[in-house]
Amino acid sequence: MTDPRSTAPTVLVVMGVSGSGKSTVAALLAERLGWIFADGDDFHTPDSIARMRDGHPLDDAARRPWLARIRAWIDARLAAGENAVVACSALKRAYRQALTGVSPRVRIVFLEGSRAVIQDRVRARHGHFMPASLLDSQFAALEPPGPEEDPITVGIEESPDAIVAAVVARLGIPADDICG
Template sequence: MTDPRPAAPTVLVVMGVSGSGKSTVAALLAERLGWTFADGDDFHTADSIARMRGGHPLDDAARQPWLERIRTWIDGRLAAGENAVIACSALKRAYRRTLIDGTARVRLVFLEGSRDIIQSRVRARHGHFMPATLLDSQFAALEPPGPDEAPITVGIEESPDAIVAAVAAQLDIPADDVCG
């Protein structure tokens, strides 16, 4: 079997609004590729989580230290020669610049879906700190990645397995070369 790792380490940032399936897809993708996984939610401070749980969206100033912690994690994976996948909303171009700027080995995977589908998912999930009331703020902040950001854009209508297969196909990693 061919090694599915690219010649140089790569980090995939699986992005989209809350409820688009970032954590599920990123974890499954990392598992299938045999890459390291992290969830951007784990990089939030307790204060930020409490703020969101209370129905208050984070502003840019509150998000910046969070994005910098994620960038440090990305840089650490690349420096260690590890391929990795991280779930992170990365809603605005400025946020993505913090995560990626100057790092050609980071690729965006944009999970794109309709408000109706995402709203139904957010309402159905339990135990997550992000309430459905913040979905409007997520869509208001969303700046879909442009062609200059070379995103892998995948619709969320299919199953997580189908989404992962679509991402892997765009990475030019043969299905037989992924783990699992």
Template sequence: MDGRQAAAAAQVLVVMGVSGSGKSTVAALVAERLGWIFVDGDSFHTPEHVAKMHAGLALDDEDRAPWLARIAVWIRQRLEAGESGVIVCSALRRVYRDVLTGGSRRVRIVYLEGDRAVIAARLAGRHGHFMPAGLLDSQFAALEPPAPEEHPITVSILAPPDALAARIVAHLARDGGTWA
């Protein structure tokens, strides 16, 4: 495959959901199964924004805009280089997902769907993460689940991470790489 063909075949999955839904774990498993690059979108946050969240303050749209732009650049660079990848990003609102996908059919949203009680229980047992459980309500308040026209892959978080990754990979295989 030449460079143009590789670039045309490259795909990126954006694994989204509220904090505690298992995005990083599931996305890493999907990337491993597919042999794709994996990046956690949290690594694109500035130290100031990490500190703000650690202090229990939710980010606003002004805070998120440069973070989303950095992730969108990473996505675009992968596609241009012909490298498929999986990236984690809460991407709670449609406008955020629109920035990330840039209208490209080669960027696919994977939504890890779960109810507040299950996720709150997970967050209560999580230690060492900058996102405190106290911000869960603000995440659910901002959440706009992907609409059908976004062609999302939606999976319930009630299954173990390995099973979720298998479902996502199977869904991609069924689609045959055509996501439209």
């Protein structure tokens, strides 16, 4: 019997704390697969971005409409028969459930890394609205996906290309279906 994920459109949610490489890996993964890409940061309101830029983490109430906008984007991709990748922190199990709706067509990719590695990355980047001061709140909120979520968990110590190759291998996508 054919796995329904191999014939139906799929959306990958690349998740992790700020600085784990979500946007970089998700964009590269989408490019490699020839899929549509969206960055969850683009779904934030200007007010939410300003709040985070000022060093205040978003609470669940502020995240709810943001997650709903991303979920609407996911649903639109699936309804249109399009494969896609979205970068989104999705730190809590409830956030991931809001995004996936427990659909086998939406798969979680968890970029896992140590606080030290991620802290170095956040401090070194420039021009991002998320300050290093919010990293503690990210780790405090993080509920790593459990086996029941069937995540693809990849360490972030390797290069983005190596991380993408590991994800593609775990997805079991035939080489003929890969763009580059």
